[in-house]
């Protein structure tokens with residue numbers, strides 16, 4: 172079975188994990204900054220911990236933080252848990268990014284930060300965002316911090332410029348479902364020495380070194396990742412996931428249980444093993460992006476124009492962390508694809524303002540119609556770098572079969 176995502180790991184990561192390497196964490200930070208052309212990078216156990224630490228380190232509290240209604244919910248968790256208030260903005264159906272007119276309208280005297288997400292690798296118009304922010308700063312007379320959420324957009328470019336360097340800081344997630352991985356982990360980059368100093372001091376005084384047991388567990392987790400994504404046994408993994416509770420702890424989105432909380436280890440430092448894996452992954456980064464871009468173009472060529480299937484755009488500078496299409500009846504399509512040996516993902520199946528713990532932050536639900544629509548209709552096709560032409564063709568053939576069958580049934 173073709174899995175919905177697959178980390179691009181080979182024996183190099185495993186060998187690196189086993190090798191002794193002094194100062195791997197600071198080397199990972201340095202190499203990360205260098206790869207994405209930033210001055211500084213600071214590693215965290217999760218992307219969400221980095222965002223939380225950003226607000227804490229700067230003493231931002233009780234402020235409004237603008238963010239998209241349709242994104243990973245842990246971003247909203249980080250805002251609330253740091254003592255701030257999320258202010259949601261709807262997305263566009265074109266590239267899933269925030270509607271900048273709505274961003275402009277949402278800024279008020281309480282706004283202290285904006286999370287500029289580049290969802291699925293599509294670069295947000297950072298030039299326009301910059302103009303909006305400068306005008307608002309003049310109007311309200313205080314700084315508005317811009318954090319580029321690059322968890323899906325490592326290396327994405329707007330008009331040739333890396334989006335990660337177009338704000339005050341950039342946020343990255345590094346778990347195994349991300350474009351490059353350090354097993355778990357997150358990173359924040361910045362070009363400001365003052366911000367770097369504050370983040371670094373905060374991290375070093377609040378985050379703790381995990382014990383031996385956790386380090387051993389992480390190693391076992393890494394070992395388990397290799398067979399778990401092997402296509403020959405992935406059918407079994409998928410069956411265990413769908414039909415039994417055995418893998419729930421590992422695969423079910425534990426952040427979707429109706430509460431705003433972080434995992435218990437959110438204040439642990441990243442470990443050496445993770446940094447060593449991350450270092451190998453950084454070297455593969457150009458190849459990973461190139462392949463994803465090729466796959467996206469291939470899907471576009473072969474799937475464009477099928478009635479009942481809304482494709483994402485091809486965008487210059489996008490990195491395609493996911494290839495997300497919209498269909499009217501997602502469940503049926505996913506099940507039919509599964510029977511044909513292709514697992515599809517249901518990546519963001521929620522609209523944050525509509526989730527129980529976030530309703531209290533919303534006055535008017537009707538403005539999040541695009542977010543709600545995407546939460547119900549989006550599915551992602553496999554786009555992992557390791558997919559061969561042959562596998563891509565298998566996906567394409569299955570999609571064409573499934574969609575045209577369903578379509579002719581609904582529209583005889």
Ligand SMILES: *Cc1c(COP(=O)(O)O)cnc(C)c1O
Pocket residue numbers: 216217218219220242243245246288320322323343344345346356357
């Ligand atoms: C993954 C992700 C993050 C960070 O997630 P962590 O799991 O905390 O590392 C942030 N934003 C988006 C859009 C993401 O997908």
